[in-house]
Amino acid sequence: MDHLLSVELRNLDGVSYSKRQPRGRDSMEQKAQQRTRVPKVKLGTQGLEVSKLGFGCSGLSGIFNDPLSYEEGAAIVIDAFHNGVTFFDTSDAYGNGHNENLIGQALKHLPREKVQIASKFGIAGFEDGRLLINGLPEYARKCCEGSLQRLGVDYIDLYFPHRVDTTVPIEHTMHELKKLVEEGKIKYIGLCEASPDTIRRAHAVHPISAVQMEWSLWTRDIEDEIIPLCRELGIGVIAYSPLGHGFFAGRAGTEGLPEGSIVALNPRFNGENADKNKKLFVRVTKLAEKHGCTPPQLALAWVLHQGEDVVPIPGTTKVKHLDANIASLDVKLSEEELKEVSDAMPVDEIGGERDIELFTSCSWKFANTPLPATPLE
Template sequence: MAERNDVVIPRVKLGNQGLEVSKLGFGCMGLTGAYNSPLSEEDGISVLNHAFTKGITFFDTSDVYGPLTNEILLGKALKQWPREKIQIATKFGIQRSGFPDMTVNGKPEYVRSCCEASLKRLDVEYIDLYYQHRVDTKVPIEETIGELKKLVEEGKVKYLGLSEASPDTIRRAHAIHPITAVQMEWSLWTRDIEEEIIPLCRELGIGIVPYSPLGRGFFGGKGVVERVAENSNLARHPRFQGDNLDKNRTIYTRIESLARKHQCTPAQLALAWVLQQGNDVVPIPGTTKIKNLDDNIGSLMVKLTEEDLKEISNTVPIEEIAGGRSFQNMDHFLWKFANTPPLN
């Protein structure tokens, strides 16, 4: 296992607009329930504090996580840290529209109301990086970004981001106001963005923020060495179901073998592969366990050559991955984790 005791998490530029972050970020979603039961406030803050003391300064949340309680939790932890050294990313755009549906809203008035509410929950004067969580196809992206631009001019937001956006949307948005980061799912078994999105981001000087860089925990052993609970949302993910999971276990076995060669854990190898895709790549793995957080930090000690990266990629042929990357009925999934119990 790659030790993390002496790890110094480097600082990198995310995009070319001036935002500097820790090379490894922290995805806060799971702290208030998503694939698991929510942590208590005390335990959640303990995990966040541990991340900060180890050198992570880039924290990712959203108004829909909890809902709302994730931002509140992060805001409480933030009170213990020097604000000027922290980069807070949050998101808007996924709106509850009545039981049990979720909709996407990119209307300017909704953008502004969400920002004002997030500022209050986080209890901060500005948001470092504000993402549109999902693109509203009913509202021209120019209108949404136009309002976000005003928020930047007012000092309420420093930098803008998009999540799960198409190449055309990214180009159009960037033409209205520079986009600093694009957040997309990217891991060894989800590589849709490599053909178009990555080259486009590099052309435009946009940073890349991979979420679920461990395949929603799969490369950490979820579904293989650790059983997926029946009441977990992951139990409804195509890649964690029945025959699909049985087939995907062979992928894990291959990565496990390569990890032994590199003297690290499978999770560290998978995360190191993402980390070393470029200096403009800042993954945001999340966890509820300090042990796993330390394991993730240790991935920065795993050094891979170009040949190693190719070997790892070839070990996980995309055509062999069983099941789609999205949850069955994503709207239901979003509603489900947006209605987990509040923090204790």
């Protein structure tokens, strides 16, 4: 499966990187990029500060398309940093370690103290058509040590379970993560696709700085429970797939995607669902024209406007798309305009589940854990 791709890696020792401006950019994009400043925001109450726009790195390792080489992927990360994006999200599951190795190559050419790295653990494999999730304390520690080595760093800024292990009390996992904080191996703790009960219980062990959830114009199921809870507890929100797995970038179907791509299997891009969703995309396109931006920029701007405690992490393999994503920070929306954009994409009109069952079955709605048999010290 794509989340655990095994790829042959290229040794890039000796490659020289520099702050560069790739050729062939549209003049409008150049002007937008020159005037766009990526602000810093706080996630949580423990001091974590990141760029308001992050970068989801999974696509660099072939999660959606073919994987990039170390050189190509690291160059995009470096370019993003030099243009104000300092927060990069990775996981040991992306490319079976390829992604963290790639980020590690980029970090050799960047000031470590000015970069924020989020990494995840817990996807241990696949069996009988389902994900194997491991939240055991010893596994968390082992994975952290492996990530530190691949990234080539002494600490990880934000570390969290990629999915919740519903067989292990969250308190057990959290106590080990708390130890890793005390040892200086990680700075802050997060959660991904966690239920309200799991978030509360984890936060009681050690403050959670951020939860990572899918959030976009066409995936909004966290708005009624998760978002209010995070704001009650002072937890930041990292929005993954803010462009709807590429839908708002113009991907209306599965054409051109590699066989077996996760996106190619997504119900929203297939059959009648795809036809239904294309009509919604037309509405977003018209609104984007009204605001003088592109549909993906409008979709990103919508997420960016959800609050200072919200950081979307779109990914891309192309510098021109990175520039366009950064320029979405220039799109300003009033409360009335935000509602207009929301109304153009009614939740009850969206066709299909947000992902394949492999992933929805371990989403936040199914992420409660058992209580500890005995109180933990």
